[in-house]
Amino acid sequence: MASIYNPQNGQEITVGLPGCTVSDEAIQMAQRIADKRGHDVQLADDDGSWMVHPMIAGKREAADPVEE
Numbered sequence: 001m002a003s004i005y006n007p008q009n010g011q012e013i014t015v016g017l018p019g020c021t022v023s024d025e026a027i028q029m030a031q032r033i034a035d036k037r038g039h040d041v042q043l044a045d046d047d048g049s050w051m052v053h054p055m056i057a058g059k060r061e062a063a064d065p066v067e068e
Contacts, residue, residue, distance in 0.1 A: 002026035
């Protein structure tokens with residue numbers, strides 16, 4: 001399972017998404033949320049945690065792993 005959090009305050013944005021090892025739904029949702037909010041979101045997934053960045057000027061940086 002996967003969850004998306006606001007890295008600034010730790011607030012859950014969404015939970016219960018299928019993990020990225022099952023489908024792309026979690027990463028796609030994290031990207032949409034980051035784009036809408038205009039700042040990074042943290043995706044906690046089956047294979048670790050990732051900082052997902054919003055699209056800026058039509059480009060998106062690759063997600064960065066988060067050390068826990």
